[in-house]
Amino acid sequence: MATPSDGQRLELLQGTLDMLILRTLKWGPQHGHGIGQAIRAQSDDLLKVETGSLYPALHRLVKRGWLKTEWGVSEANQRAKYYQLTAAGKTQLIREQDRWSRLVDAIGRIMNPARANTGE
Amino acid sequence: MRPDEGELSEELRGHLAIEIKERIDRGEDPESARRAALHELGYVPAVRDEMRRVWYSRWYDQAEALARDIRFALRSLTRAKALTVTVVVTLALGIGANAAIFSVVRSVLLRPLVNRDADRLIYIRQSAPGIGTDNFTFSVPEINDFKARATTVAAFGDFSTVDFTLIGFGHGPRLVKAGVVNGSFFEVMGLRPVLGRLLNASDGSPGAPGAVVLTHRFWTTVLQSDPSVIGQTVRLGPRPATVVGVLEPSVPYPEETQVIANVVTSPHHSLAMMNTARTHRMTELFGRLAPGATLEAARAELSNVHGAMVRQYPEAYAARARVQLQVRTLRDQLASPAQTILLVLLAATAVVFVIACSNVANLILARSVRREGELAVRAALGAGRGALRRTLLAESLVMCTGGTILGLLLAKPLVAVASRYAARFSIRALDATVDASVLWLGAGLTIVAAVLLALVPRLPSSDRTAGMGLAAGTVRLTPGTNRRLRAFATIQIACSFVLLAGAGMLIATLTALQTASTGYDMRQVLAIDVPTTATAVYEPTRATFFPEAARRLGELPGVQGVASGLVVPWRDRSFSNRVPFSVEGYQPADGEERPTAQLRVVSPGFFGVLGVPVLAGRDFTDAEGSDVAIVSQSVAQRMFPSADALNRRLWFGTATAKPLRIIGIVADVDDQNVVQEPTLTIYQPIRGGVMGQLANRLFVRAAGDPYTLVPSVTRIIREISADQAVERPATLEDVRAEVLMPERLNTFVFSALGGIALLIAVVGVAGVLAFSVGARMREFGVRLAVGSTPRELRTGVFRDGVRIAAFGIAAGAAGGYALVRVAERLLGTVQLPGALPVIGAASVLIGAAAVASFVPAMRASRVDVLQSLRSE
Numbered sequence: 001m002a003t004p005s006d007g008q009r010l011e012l013l014q015g016t017l018d019m020l021i022l023r024t025l026k027w028g029p030q031h032g033h034g035i036g037q038a039i040r041a042q043s044d045d046l047l048k049v050e051t052g053s054l055y056p057a058l059h060r061l062v063k064r065g066w067l068k069t070e071w072g073v074s075e076a077n078q079r080a081k082y083y084q085l086t087a088a089g090k091t092q093l094i095r096e097q098d099r100w101s102r103l104v105d106a107i108g109r110i111m112n113p114a115r116a117n118t119g120e
Numbered sequence: 121m122r123p124d125e126g127e128l129s130e131e132l133r134g135h136l137a138i139e140i141k142e143r144i145d146r147g148e149d150p151e152s153a154r155r156a157a158l159h160e161l162g163y164v165p166a167v168r169d170e171m172r173r174v175w176y177s178r179w180y181d182q183a184e185a186l187a188r189d190i191r192f193a194l195r196s197l198t199r200a201k202a203l204t205v206t207v208v209v210t211l212a213l214g215i216g217a218n219a220a221i222f223s224v225v226r227s228v229l230l231r232p233l234v235n236r237d238a239d240r241l242i243y244i245r246q247s248a249p250g251i252g253t254d255n256f257t258f259s260v261p262e263i264n265d266f267k268a269r270a271t272t273v274a275a276f277g278d279f280s281t282v283d284f285t286l287i288g289f290g291h292g293p294r295l296v297k298a299g300v301v302n303g304s305f306f307e308v309m310g311l312r313p314v315l316g317r318l319l320n321a322s323d324g325s326p327g328a329p330g331a332v333v334l335t336h337r338f339w340t341t342v343l344q345s346d347p348s349v350i351g352q353t354v355r356l357g358p359r360p361a362t363v364v365g366v367l368e369p370s371v372p373y374p375e376e377t378q379v380i381a382n383v384v385t386s387p388h389h390s391l392a393m394m395n396t397a398r399t400h401r402m403t404e405l406f407g408r409l410a411p412g413a414t415l416e417a418a419r420a421e422l423s424n425v426h427g428a429m430v431r432q433y434p435e436a437y438a439a440r441a442r443v444q445l446q447v448r449t450l451r452d453q454l455a456s457p458a459q460t461i462l463l464v465l466l467a468a469t470a471v472v473f474v475i476a477c478s479n480v481a482n483l484i485l486a487r488s489v490r491r492e493g494e495l496a497v498r499a500a501l502g503a504g505r506g507a508l509r510r511t512l513l514a515e516s517l518v519m520c521t522g523g524t525i526l527g528l529l530l531a532k533p534l535v536a537v538a539s540r541y542a543a544r545f546s547i548r549a550l551d552a553t554v555d556a557s558v559l560w561l562g563a564g565l566t567i568v569a570a571v572l573l574a575l576v577p578r579l580p581s582s583d584r585t586a587g588m589g590l591a592a593g594t595v596r597l598t599p600g601t602n603r604r605l606r607a608f609a610t611i612q613i614a615c616s617f618v619l620l621a622g623a624g625m626l627i628a629t630l631t632a633l634q635t636a637s638t639g640y641d642m643r644q645v646l647a648i649d650v651p652t653t654a655t656a657v658y659e660p661t662r663a664t665f666f667p668e669a670a671r672r673l674g675e676l677p678g679v680q681g682v683a684s685g686l687v688v689p690w691r692d693r694s695f696s697n698r699v700p701f702s703v704e705g706y707q708p709a710d711g712e713e714r715p716t717a718q719l720r721v722v723s724p725g726f727f728g729v730l731g732v733p734v735l736a737g738r739d740f741t742d743a744e745g746s747d748v749a750i751v752s753q754s755v756a757q758r759m760f761p762s763a764d765a766l767n768r769r770l771w772f773g774t775a776t777a778k779p780l781r782i783i784g785i786v787a788d789v790d791d792q793n794v795v796q797e798p799t800l801t802i803y804q805p806i807r808g809g810v811m812g813q814l815a816n817r818l819f820v821r822a823a824g825d826p827y828t829l830v831p832s833v834t835r836i837i838r839e840i841s842a843d844q845a846v847e848r849p850a851t852l853e854d855v856r857a858e859v860l861m862p863e864r865l866n867t868f869v870f871s872a873l874g875g876i877a878l879l880i881a882v883v884g885v886a887g888v889l890a891f892s893v894g895a896r897m898r899e900f901g902v903r904l905a906v907g908s909t910p911r912e913l914r915t916g917v918f919r920d921g922v923r924i925a926a927f928g929i930a931a932g933a934a935g936g937y938a939l940v941r942v943a944e945r946l947l948g949t950v951q952l953p954g955a956l957p958v959i960g961a962a963s964v965l966i967g968a969a970a971v972a973s974f975v976p977a978m979r980a981s982r983v984d985v986l987q988s989l990r991s992e
C-alpha cells in the first residue's frame with residue numbers, strides 16, 4: 001500500500017489530537033495502539049500520531065474525566081489498557097466537534113472568500 | 121487512580137508487542153520488525169516521563185526521575201568498582217580532612233565562651249615590642265592605677281600564674297599549675313561552680329584563710345571526679361588551703377591552669393616588692409565592661425590611663441621597650457594565637473579538597489568519554505540535555521554521597537588528632553567534636569562536588585550533523601576533552617606545588633632549628649625541676665639543699681657531675697628580661713643605650729656539667745662570695761674590646777651598686793632562643809645572693825643513658841626533703857625537641873597534606889596520560905607503520921607528562937604568590953618560602969610526573985601495529 005512520504009504527512013493542529021481521540025473512541029473501547037492506527041487509517045495515512053504525543057494525550061483525557069480505562073487482552077494476546085468514553089467525554093466530544101466545524105467554517109471563509117459567499 | 125511506574129511501562133510494552141505482531145503479520149522478519157517498532161516508539165524513558173508528567177507535578181517528576189537515575193547509577197557503578205573506590209576514597213580524604221579542620225576552627229574561633237556575657241569580658245595586655253615581649257603582664261601598682269581611674273570597666277579580675285607544690289588528695293608532692301586571683305576574679309569572668317563555691321570578695325582579703333578552686337579538667341582527670349574532695353585541706357606551697365569548689369568546664373585561661381587559689385596562698389604576693397614595685401610585673405588583667413560602655417570606649421580610656429602612667433613613671437617604662445597597651449575581648453585573646461595557623465590549615469585542606477575534586481573530575485571525565493557512545497545513543501533516542509545531565513548528576517551524587525559518608529566517618533578520628541595538634545595553640549581546641557554543623561558542611565561539600573562533577577563531561581551535541589560516533593566500544597578523544605583532562609591535571613599539580621612548597625619551607629625551618637648548634641652538651645645532661653613550694657618563694661633551706669643534693673647525687677654510680685640553677689634552657693622562657701649594667705672603663709657614647717645583659721645564677725660546676733667551655737679565668741667555687749661574676753664571651757668582647765676582661769669590675773644598674781669582679785669568661789650560650797644569637801650574659805654564684813634561695817633546677821651529667829638515673833635521683837632528693845616535688849626530668853635534647861613540638865607538628869601536618877596532594881596529583885597525571893595513550897593507540901599504530909620508532913613515541917608521552925607538570929608548577933607558583941599577597945593583607949606578614957623549598961617542590965613534582973608517565977609511555981612504545989590498525 002502506498003504510504004504518503006514524510007513530506008506529504010500533515011502536522012496535527014494544536015489541540016486537535018484530543019478531539020480525534022474522543023471521536024475515534026465513539027465506536028467503542030480501544031487501546032492506545034489501536035487509536036493511533038485508527039486515526040492513521042481513517043485519514044488515509046495523512047495523519048500520523050507520534051506515540052510520544054498519543055499516550056500523554058490519553059492520560060490527560062483520563063485525568064480530566066473524559067475517558068476511563070480498563071485492562072484487557074489485545075489481539076496480540078498481550079495485556080493492554082483499553083480506553084473508553086465517559087458520559088462527560090461524550091459531551092466534550094459534541095462540544096469540540098461543534099467548535100471545530102465553526103472554526104473550519106470561519107477559516108474557510110477567509111481562505112476562500114468567493115466560494116463562501118456563493119456557496120451553501 | 122494515578123498510574124504507577126510499572127503501569128506506564130506495561131502500557132508501552134503492550135503497545136510495542138502489538139506493533140511488532142502487526143509488522144510480522146505484514147511479512148517483516150521478526151528482528152527488523154522489533155527494531156522498527158522500537159524506532160517508531162521513540163525514546164521510551166522520554167515518553168514515559170511525558171505520561172507521568174500528566175499525573176505528577178514537575179518537581180515530583182524530576183525527583184522521581186532522579187531516584188530512578190540513582191538506582192541506575194548504583195547498578196552501573198558496581199560494574200566500575202575500581203573507579204568508584206578511587207573516587208569515593210579520594211573524596212573521603214578531601215571531605216574528612218575539611219570536616220576535621222573545620223570542627224577545630226569552629227571550636228576555637230567561632231564557638232561562644234561559657235562565660236556570662238562573654239562579649240563584655242575583656243583582656244588587657246601590656247606588650248613591649250621593643251624588647252620582644254608579647255605579654256609584659258602588669259604589676260600591682262599598675263593595676264591599682266587602672267582600678268582607680270577607669271570608669272568604662274565595672275570590675276577588674278587579676279590572675280598571676282604560680283607553680284605550687286601540692287601535697288594532698290592522698291598523693292605525694294607534685295607540681296600544679298595554679299592561678300592566684302583577687303576576690304572579684306570569678307565575678308568578672310562570669311563563671312559558675314559545678315560543685316561547692318568559687319572564690320569571692322571575702323576570700324580576697326589579706327586575712328582570709330587559704331582557699332582553692334579546682335578546674336574541671338583537673339578534677340575529672342587527676343581526681344577522677346571525686347566529690348569528697350570538697351572541704352579537704354591540702355598543702356598548697358608552704359601554706360594550707362581548703363578546697364572550696366570545682367569550676368564549671370571552661371577555658372582555664374591563662375595557660376593550662378589546674379587550680380585557682382586566693383592571693384593569701386602565695387607568699388610572694390605578700391612581699392612588699394610585689395605591692396610597691398611598678399616593674400614587678402607578673403599579673404594578668406581581665407575586666408568586665410561597665411553597663412553602656414563599649415569596647416572602643418574602654419580601649420580609649422584605658423590607653424589614656426596607661427599613657428598617663430608612662431609619663432608619670434618614665435623609669436618604669438624604658439623608651440627602648442616601647443611599652444604598649446592592648447584591649448580586646450577575651451574571646452579574641454584566646455583565639456589569636458591559633459587563628460593564623462588554623463586559617464592556614466583550613467586553606468591547606470581546602471586546597472586538598474580542590475585537588476581531590478579535580479582528580480575525581482578527571483576520572484569521571486575519562487569515564488564519560490568512554491560512555492560517549494551510550495550518551496549519544498540516549499540523545500539520539502530523544503533524551504534531552506536535561507535528562508542526560510540528570511543521569512550524570514545521579515552518578516556523581518552517588519559517588520559523592522559515598523565519599524561524604526566515608527569522609528565523615530574518617531572525620532571523627534581526624535578531629536581527635538587535629539584537636540590535640542591545635543591545643544598547642546589554643547586550649548579551646550580540646551573541646552572540638554564532630555557534630556551537626558559538620559554534617560551540614562559535609563552535605564554542602566557533597567552537593568557542590570556532585571554538581572561540579574556533573575557539569576564536567578561534554579554532552580553529545582544536539583546538532584546531529586556534528587556526528588558523534590555511535591559505534592560502540594571505541595573511545596575517541598576530542599581536543600576539548602583532552603584539554604579538560606589536562607586542565608584538571610594541571611590544577612592538581614599547581615595545588616600540590618603550593619602545598620609542597622609550603623611544607624618544604626616548614627621542613628627547611630625545622631631542619632635549621634634542629635641542627636643549629638646550641639653550645640650545650642645535649643645528650644648527657646638531665647635537667648630536673650625541683651621547684652620551690654611556690655613560684656618565687658625565697659627558701660633559705662635551698663642554700664643547704666642544693667649542696668647536699670649535689671654531694672649525694674654525685675656519689676651515684678654513672679653520675680659525672682651535678683649542678684643547679686634557675687633556668688632550664690628553652691623550657692624556662694620567662695627569663696628573657698635584661699638587666700642594665702655597666703663596666704669599669706666603659707662609657708656609652710652619646711645617645712647609645714646602656715648595655716643590658718641576661719642575669720643567670722648558677723652553682724659551681726654548672727659550665728662543666730652542661731658542657732659550656734670556660735675560655736678564660738675559672739669557674740665558681742663552693743666558697744664563693746657574692747662579689748664575683750662570670751661573663752659570656754660577647755660581654756668580654758663588646759665591653760673590653762682591647763683589653764682582658766678578667767679581674768675588671770662591673771655593676772648592675774649604676775656605679776653606686778656593689779661592684780662585681782669578673783673571674784671567668786665562658787662561651788656564649790642562648791638559653792631562650794633555639795637558634796643561638798650572640799648573648800650578653802652575666803653569671804653569678806648561686807650561694808652569693810637572694811637569688812640562690814629561688815634555685816629550682818638541677819642538672820645531672822650522666823655517663824650512660826641519663827633517664828636510667830631518674831628513679832635514684834628522685835629517691836635521694838626525697839630523702840633529703842620529703843616534701844620536695846621532682847618534675848619533668850628530660851635531657852636537654854628532649855627539652856629542645858619538646859620546645860620545637862609546634863614546629864614539628866606544623867611540619868608534619870603540612871608534609872602529610874602535601875604528601876596526600878602529591879599522591880593524588882601523581883594518580884591524576886598518570887590517569888590522564890594512560891587515558892590519552894589508550895585513546896591514541898590507533899594513531900601510534902599509524903605512526904609506527906610510517907616509520908616512527910618506539911623510542912620517539914615513548915619520549916613524546918614522557919614529554920607530555922613533564923609538560924603538564926611544568927605548566928602546573930608555573931600556575932602554582934603564580935597562584936601561590938598571589939595567595940601570599942592576599943594572605944598578607946589579611947594576616948600581616950607572611951613568610952615566602954626560600955629558593956630551596958621551591959626548587960625542591962618543583963623537582964619532586966617533575967620527578968613524580970616523569971614516574972607517572974613511565975607506564976603509559978612504555979605502553980605507547982609497545983603498540984602492536986597490526987592490531988591497533990585493525991581495532992576499528
